[in-house]
Amino acid sequence: MTTNEANDKCSQTQTILVVEDDETSRTALCAMLEALGYGYIAFGDPREVIEQLAGRPIDLGLLDLMMPYLNGYQLIEKLREMPQYQTIPLFLITARDTEEDVLEGYRHGVDYYITKPYTTKQLRYGIELYLGIK
Numbered sequence: 001m002t003t004n005e006a007n008d009k010c011s012q013t014q015t016i017l018v019v020e021d022d023e024t025s026r027t028a029l030c031a032m033l034e035a036l037g038y039g040y041i042a043f044g045d046p047r048e049v050i051e052q053l054a055g056r057p058i059d060l061g062l063l064d065l066m067m068p069y070l071n072g073y074q075l076i077e078k079l080r081e082m083p084q085y086q087t088i089p090l091f092l093i094t095a096r097d098t099e100e101d102v103l104e105g106y107r108h109g110v111d112y113y114i115t116k117p118y119t120t121k122q123l124r125y126g127i128e129l130y131l132g133i134k
Contacts, residue, residue: 014131017061018042019049019075020093021068025116029062029093032120038127046070050078058088060130062114065094065105073108080109089130093118 016038020026026042033040041056043049047069061079065072072092079085089111094101097115105113112126127133 013039014059015039015041015057016127017049017053017058017063019046019061019067019072020044020064021046022064025064029123032123035120036124036127046075049075053079053085054082055084058085060088060127061085061090062093063090065092065096072110073105076109091126091130 016033018026018029018033018040020029020042021044023044026044030040030042041053041058043052046063046067050070063072063075067075070078072094076090079088079090090109091112091114092105092110093114093116094105095116102113102115111130114122114126
């Protein structure tokens, strides 16, 4: 997959923003979302999110924490400055798994924290919890 893929799968009812700089991880995450029936918009570079996302409808965001140029915390701040994305649920998906890391994520306004490696069940649970799906 390319950084901002033409593989913008937004035809389903709910669309999830994926921001993950590692192409293998991004591909796997997008495949999980597709298997769960969600559409997605995927970016490999957080700067492109700021440049290209405006106006596109998303229901939830899955953000890597450790990325070049902007980390997940900085990206959360940038997204929250955009009126359309101020209230959408934002998840961090990261290998950083200490108690302090998790608390730091919540201090930065993350709604849900998923540590790598994670399963499709964990991902589905968090998404359903925040999108109100039973």
